Amino acid sequence: MTVADDMRAKGMRMTVQRRLVLDALRRARHHTTAEEISRSIRASYPQIDPSTVYRNLEALERLGYVTHTHLDDRVTRWRRADSRPHGHLVCRKCGSEEEIAMSVLEPLAKRLKGEHGFRADLAHSAVVGLCRECAG
Amino acid sequence: MTVADDMRAKGMRMTVQRRLVLDALRRARHHTTAEEISRSIRASYPQIDPSTVYRNLEALERLGYVTHTHLDDRVTRWRRADSRPHGHLVCRKCGSEEEIAMSVLEPLAKRLKGEHGFRADLAHSAVVGLCRECAG
DNA sequence: GAGGTTATCGCAACTGCCCGCAATAGTGGC
DNA sequence: GCCACTATTGCGGGCAGTTGCGATAACCTC
Numbered sequence: 001m002t003v004a005d006d007m008r009a010k011g012m013r014m015t016v017q018r019r020l021v022l023d024a025l026r027r028a029r030h031h032t033t034a035e036e037i038s039r040s041i042r043a044s045y046p047q048i049d050p051s052t053v054y055r056n057l058e059a060l061e062r063l064g065y066v067t068h069t070h071l072d073d074r075v076t077r078w079r080r081a082d083s084r085p086h087g088h089l090v091c092r093k094c095g096s097e098e099e100i101a102m103s104v105l106e107p108l109a110k111r112l113k114g115e116h117g118f119r120a121d122l123a124h125s126a127v128v129g130l131c132r133e134c135a136g
Numbered sequence: 137m138t139v140a141d142d143m144r145a146k147g148m149r150m151t152v153q154r155r156l157v158l159d160a161l162r163r164a165r166h167h168t169t170a171e172e173i174s175r176s177i178r179a180s181y182p183q184i185d186p187s188t189v190y191r192n193l194e195a196l197e198r199l200g201y202v203t204h205t206h207l208d209d210r211v212t213r214w215r216r217a218d219s220r221p222h223g224h225l226v227c228r229k230c231g232s233e234e235e236i237a238m239s240v241l242e243p244l245a246k247r248l249k250g251e252h253g254f255r256a257d258l259a260h261s262a263v264v265g266l267c268r269e270c271a272g
Numbered sequence: 273g274a275g276g277t278t279a280t281c282g283c284a285a286c287t288g289c290c291c292g293c294a295a296t297a298g299t300g301g302c
Numbered sequence: 303g304c305c306a307c308t309a310t311t312g313c314g315g316g317c318a319g320t321t322g323c324g325a326t327a328a329c330c331t332c
Contacts, residue, residue: 008328008329013280013328014329034318049282074288074290074317075317089252089254089256098254104244104248107244108244112236112265116225119271124265127256127258128260129248129256130255135255147299147309149297149309170288187289187291190288210319211289212288
């Protein structure tokens, strides 16, 4: 089942714009921003509006093809859903970012599930704090 | 030592705008938004610019008088630093919010400190996921 | 392949928030 | 009190992202 088929099966349409967003995400090897995707598409197809890119990222996310993460700035980071999930440590002072294994976050997820029935997505937002250097 | 003295000792100035922001934060009993603070101040002092409110919230945060938290929308929540810290569970589907004790988050903070030397502020961003009802 | 339905698009305007700049006004020293 | 210094302000404009709307174009049916 192709992405296009999956979309059609859900009453959605496979448009050129959608395909371009998917391609851009495939080319980007890691986290990307909507602005970056928009810019790379508009280099070849300037008539495609940034808002279309945003809406398509959301649509693809609803279908489970992409996910997004928030670090400690105002920019949303996007990645394909089939890339390996991981957590982020972001230093609020120097801005450094470190990726950490989900296994580190697992015990908290388990506890939230057990005590609150809450299915936590701990890859969704970075853990903010002070890195080793800045904590002093 | 009053807030004003503390500010002066750090080379900052106690302005009417600053005092109004502090007062608004004192009146608000829980999380507030900058927009809310701005609106309540501008009701009486319409000449005070929203950007001034934002800048003052940041200044007061640097001094340690207030902190902010991110739930799962684009709005920053502010509260006085002397209110009891706590975590948040936010459901990405129904939007429900639940407050949780910091003790639940403590073990992760301890582990991040031990394994990565990272001093995590786990009250800074909400844990996003699916609540008991939406997880099904 | 033509036609009708409606998901999606491009556009323009808007949001919460941030920033540069010239004008203003707290502050410490006299 | 008055002055000089400079932190802070209001303002205009920018940024990432969102939304309403009329026009367009994928899709299904025949």
